[in-house]
Amino acid sequence: MNSQLPGPIDPPARLLMGPGPISAYPSVLRAMGAPLVGQYDPFMTATMTETQDLYRQVWGTGNDATLLIDGTSRAGIEAAMLSLIRPGDRVLVPVFGRFGHLLAEIAERALAEVHTIEVPWGQVFPVSAIREAVERVKPHLVACVQGDTSTTMLQPLDEIGEICRAHGALFYTDATASLGGNPFEMDAWGLDAATAGLQKCLGGPSGSAPISLSERAVEVVRSRARVEAGIREEGDAVASDFIRSNYFDLAMILDYWGPRRLNHHTEATTMLYGARECARVLLLEGRDAVIARHRLHGDAMLAGVEGLGLTVFGDVAHKMTNVVAVEIPEGVVGDAVRSELLSDFGIEIGTSFGPLHGRVWRIGTMGYNARTDAVLTTLAALEAVLRRHGATVAPGGGVEAAQGVYAAARS
Structure with a gap:
């Protein structure tokens, strides 16, 4: 026996009362200890379908394209933004804390033309400021954090979707810190894309990112995939023409979670169980x-x-x-x-x-x-x-x- 090996994992008892991660619901931890099955086992695919339906209710949406991204909440953000943005697209980011700056950085990495507006930390934007910026910038995408834990502020979203629709812009929000503990109505507020994580109000561990896309957003993702496929066939591809990531390519991930179940990656079974239980616990309470x-x-x-x-x-x-x-x-x-x-x-x-x-x-x-x-x-x-x-x-x-x-x- 190798006496130099560490013992079994034995973390200290903690009461996590910070901005996240937090202490998970006991039933979520129990769910994550359930046995593994194969990725195309009927139980596995049925659990994926159940989880999609549960998160439709959590998000307040009827979107078919509601699923999980395997990774932390930032994985969900990157999947959404890299798949919705093509090089040169104008992106408007209202910044009222650290995570607005993160959205702007990711948009820049996607080679977007990024425009930001800012208010002092500790404040949120009046809807008039966002309307003025949308009219001036004419963005392809408005990307806004709902709840920014760096400042603890919650940006009202209920009127922004209508503004975006009136000016032909997609509307995306990062709801990592807010979903489950604050009102969120994806369809009623006119959102085209939203992502979150489990480690805040949903009461789970970091490592799975719920995401939902409107039909309009899905068409943007699909049309971009078709354009890129055509470029590849012509053989004159330029690096900037393509999405930067295979892993975060939503066109392929949608096919994986869709009826055809086209292989993209091996679903993180344990995280799927945990994410399912997070949604189930929330909906059971109401x-x-x-x-x-x-x-x-x-x-x-x-x-x-x-x-x-x-x-x-x-x-x-x-x-x-x-x-x-x-x-x-x-x-x-x-x-x-x-x-x-x-x-x-x-x-x-x-x-x-x-x-x-x-x-x-x-x-x-x-x-x-x-x-x-x-x-x-x-x-x-x-x-x-x-x-x-x-x-x-x-x-x-x-x-x-x-x-x-x-x-x-x-x-």
Whole structure:
């Protein structure tokens, strides 16, 4: 026996109360321990079909092209954008946080002509600003994040689809941080493409990216595939004429998930099981009920941090239900507080990026952790650590304020 080998995996107990990933639903972890089957086993293909139907309900859509991309949420973003954009296409990206910059970067890698508009971090765009930009840029695609965890802001989407349709633009959103914990109505809002991940409000692990495409988006994907096939046949292909990735080529992935089941890759069986269970758990509780649960515990956490005397960052009226950004008190070393919360209490909260790095903590209440005991435990632990670091906080103020929100909800 090789005594140098490590032992079996044995992660420490953690309460993940950051901006994601979060603690998964126990039933999701159990589902991921189910036996593997072959990729064309009737059970496997039936499970893929079931999962597609479940996510249609999660997204609020009738789109046939609703499926999973094997990979993290960024895999879904790249699959959507690389497949919808051809070199030279104009792409408009409203940027209100780090992940808007990510969408712009991916569009640039697809050789698009990228146009951005920006608001200060902590704000969202009024619909008038997006309308003006669409009229001015005349984009092929408008790519917008719904909920940007770097700022905790939630961009209203309900009027943007109509603007895009009126000007012949496709409308795509990254809903990684928001889907499942905030309202989302793909068809009613006129979205052509949307992607997400499991590791936030859906309550699973990172590694599978739900995606849905409208018929209009599918036709763009298919027409691009036909053009590229013609270029290949003529033998005068130029590198910039083709999608950059085989793996993320939605035309082929649609064929894999479609009735013909044309082989593209070997589906990640364990992640399929997990993604299916994430959707099943959400729909079993009810979409509206899950959103209301996220709102309740998000409101309790918001009241709790304010009850401690901490300042909340950004426009609270446009905050996601599932995460709050808290200004780090003056004189307190933010990373030291995070480290002690983890080492002493087993609780993880997040820092942030860019102009907010070292300025705020991000505290999440999402998925399985959108529950009373997780909120109260986190607030009590945060108070204890802040006191140790010399911060002035109201004794018991965080837990008391949160309990007030719960009491009001029960009355």
